[in-house]
Amino acid sequence: MGKKYVYSFKEGNKDMRHLLGGKGANLAEMMNMGLPVPNGFTVTTEACNRYYEEDGKLWDELLEEVNEHIKEIEEELGKKFSDLENPLLFSVRSGAVFSMPGMMDTILNLGLNDKAVIGLAKSTNNERFAYDSYRRFIQMFSDVAMQIPKVLFDTVLDDVKAKKGVKADTELDAEDLKEIVEKYKVIYKEEMGEDFPQEPMKQLEYAVGSVSESWNNPRAKIYRKLNNIPDDLGTAVNIQSMVFGNMGETSGTGVAFSRNPATGENKLFGEFLMNAQGEDVVAGIRTPQPISHLEDVMPEIYEQFLNISENLENHYKDMQDLEFTIE
Template identity: 60%
Template sequence: MLRQAKTLKTSAAKSRTRVVPTRTVKRVYFFGAGKAEGNAAMKDLLGGKGANLAEMTNMGLPVPPGFTITTATCKEYNDLGQKLPRGLMEEVTANLRKLEKVTGKKFGDPDNPLLVAVRSGAAISMPGMMDTVLNIGLNDQVVEGLARLTNNPRFAYDSYRRLINMYGDTVMGVAHEHFERELAAVKKARGVELDTQLNAEDLKEVVQRYKRVYREHVGEDFPQDPMKQLQGAIEAVFRSWMGERAIQYRKIHDVRGLLGTAVNVQAMVFGNMGDDSATGVAFTRNPSTGENKFFGEFLINAQGEDVVAGIRTPIDCNRMAQEFSKQSWKQLLKIKEILEKRYRDVQDFEFTIERGKLYMLQTRTGKRNAVAAVKIAVDMYREGLIDQKTAVLRVDPASLDQLLHPMFDPTAQRNVIAKGLPASPGAAVGKCAFSAEEAHERTQNGEKVILIRKETSPEDVQGMHSAVGILTSTGGMTSHAAVVARGWGKPCVVGAGALQIDEKSRTFTVNGKTYGPQDWISIDGSTGEVIQGQMPTVEPQMSGPF
């Protein structure tokens, strides 16, 4: 009897246990149609990008809808030996259905296709250190549907070749240079210099060549299933948190205690739909000088990565009204005021203009050098945006050392051999190094070197940090090299187009003269000048705000 009572008691307890609902972990947060499940205070969980996309959506700014997978999910992924947690893709699919409803488009449908971008975003900004894949959802059928729908086959095939390149490089590890070589071959055969000069038929050939490159290096065809593409891109972003460049960046900046990166899946908007479309990066104030003046660059008929990667030299946003659109320029100036009023700090934001309509893709606190930090803090205090205590705390004490760095003697003669854009102020004198590995190794051996590249990539982070200065022949003031150098207070000149760089022979040629690893050059990050030889320096003078 007693045993029976115990049995009944146990089974009752079990049945009670069964009906208690299990607590499900929310891994995905939606934003769109003017409402978001997150906000700016949720940076630790949604990452800086995801939290700010949610905040801008709540503010009523034009943000393409999407959803954010949490930083905690990244930690789960890495704790599970780089495997997606059970149930994640079901939650992703449910949010994808919401995204289809908000946009009125369908993922994988050739007649009305929804394409998405997959981007990283940790709680602390790490520009370019983790992965991005754009145009996910395109395949052989969808690209034809997109061409018909937009009546713009050039745009459709340009987007498709970009997806194959980015997915191949980011998700499957096929080096970008293999794709770049095929693009260069098609441009050469057509007798053109720029990607934008290729027509739809040319880009169809580029797509076929890219697919061959993918097959050769991966051992299988480029995936035609959009869900497979999406899952591959999500995993690639999570993996990139533990990638060498991200680890190096966290080490250099002493970043600790973060869970991982969030993943932002967002409906694509297109800056490459023609001459009424564009993409750009901007700061609400000048991050080099601190001047309260709109500072940014854009490219017409391009996608966002083109600006950041520095592949083409972009146009100053202050010329937008004359060279592109007065309406878009007015909108950007209005957004500058809205962002600074809300965040009470300088914002670095990305935007895309699709057929004349402006969209905000992200905003974050703008990285600046010490000179700019002092001026911005003082100005914002005077403008009533921040109080005195906040102004003092805005200037990192460790960065003040930058203000004490020597500058070139203004009375010394300068043999200027080239001129680029003054991306990050300061004077640097060093011998020429042509790869990140070389710059790091020679610095370790006690040499002072200037890293010289056509454009820098996130993989170059260790060499960029080791070099005394950075010089590129392409790119603009918002390219990867410029943003990272400014954050470090390292002199940098970008877009010095007169330089013909030959990385293999470790030389660059300008005005008929060739320079190699043992030649000294000087760069002035305040003027953009590249100077032959070792320029003498003098002690700097402190500014009024300091």
């Protein structure tokens, strides 16, 4: 058995940030506290450094390790990665030891393709949601992993909304979203000279490679120089099973602090959106609700979130900054 480059969340803890990055170490810590963290695994900071030694390629043993961890999650959740019946999808996030600007953004819904989107629609009985997730994935993957300008996709989305005479993305139906998906694939092909990748492992390889590449992009390099952060720390990659905030009006997503960061008042502070995915809250397309309003909309969920927040504060002995999804 060669060197270990991939750790499941169950194997890590908060003291392993040099290996698992800040995000990976804390996801593992929360998992082991028994909190509802969607299962996943972390590709270590050492793998990022080796990626550069391998001339920007992922090597076979690493991909085998990743495959093993995918199989474990498939068994646990009773889903198959990118399946035609009940697909398992992943989010991919970078996670450096110290948080820094310029690092790769998140990719959500990885594993969707022309077939898995039908499986997602079937397994959830929600075609609109499935195609909404697919159009988001194509745009994020293209922007984040392939550096295709986001504005090309936003223009298509705005045109379809204008044609239909609606303002919000949530007013588009499944047929509108299918049309957007097709147009997004055309943009990808025009920009990249090849079709949008349909093979899920290929999608994952591109995404993991992009995180490693983002470690050495100009913004990250300048930031490290200004803050005396060593160049050889590398970044980890967190691959986590998806939960969906965009399944309808009983799902949502938000960000919160365990207390008010400006005054220190011991009261949840933050905002959320129903029927949304993470980037909607920060993108400014729709106006989020204050977190206190969640108590009116979903009192049990609010209570659960409040308990988790207090639990984390007691555990870490500090104010917490939380991202959450309600499925």
